[in-house]
């Protein structure tokens with residue numbers, strides 16, 4: 425759905441009173457009515473105009489998968505041009521309902537451990553296509569009198585390479601005429617697009633920032649994240665310090681544990697030195713298996729040791745609990761696997777206990 429002001433002017437230009445737009449927004453966002461046909465306040469001529477000119481959803485659900493424990497729902501959406509993306513709803517025991525959204529079709533960052541990174545980049549999503557992923561789950565949850573409590577930009581794509589549309593989508597989520605979400609319930613995750621970190625800090629002081637770090641040195645990071653050759657760790661950490669100075673907010677560093685790559689004890693000590701004095705939390709992510717050859721997750725004993733070294737060096741640290749592995753909906757697993765089945769006639773995601781992009 426577009427912004428309220430856009431819908432109002434569209435109606436006015438076509439001789440329909442603009443208050444009809446307010447009725448639509450009330451029905452859609454307050455009552456969770458996701459179809460013009462079911463909006464009883466609208467006369468048929470207005471319904472017809474809206475159906476043809478202002479579709480409620482810019483994305484169409486094609487396939488739904490639910491994890492065995494019922495905690496996770498992944499939806500494959502088709503876009504207007506036939507491209508496919510995935511979004512995930514995670515229901516936590518503490519009552520949080522978190523939606524993980526995609527911001528691009530595919531990804532050009534090519535992180536070696538990420539299933540999405542193995543897809544070719546097709547295009548950026550529009551703000552509507554991003555916000556509609558949340559709206560879709562919001563209307564589903566309304567049926568059981570629940571609502572979306574958190575949104576994480578950790579699905580397919582690098583949000584800061586689609587900055588303008590991502591920023592508009594955040595405005596749409598926060599709009600009190602639409603989903604009316606609090607800034608602090610939204611998290612954007614970047615693999616480290618340095619120039620946009622300061623821009624984001626200045627524009628969205630209360631929205632959370634997560635940085636996919638995954639390595640304590642350029643040597644290790646260059647191996648698994650090609651972006652590191654463009655923005656070395658020194659520049660990235662400097663940008664993160666600037667972020668905390670501007671926002672006075674803690675930054676989350678995501679760290680996926682890869683067997684033999686970044687999980688040694690010396691890596692933990694290096695990481696502690698790198699982050700010393702920075703307002704931050706390290707979120708350790710056990711690797712969710714994908715079909716990528718040669719990449720394996722670390723053993724639990726190594727993860728425990730890594731954590732204890734950070735802990736004893738006064739770095740705040742958590743270990744993420746992944747949901748939805750059985751439906752390939754966990755961190756780093758979103759891969760548009762359904763391309764062939766959907767496109768036979770004819771586009772990472774992830775999710776975890778507290779969000780996060782691998």
Ligand code: SF4
Pocket residue numbers: 531532533534535538539540541542579580581582615636772773781782
């Ligand atoms: S981890 Fe994020 S930035 Fe890296 S390839 Fe996957 S989706 Fe792209």
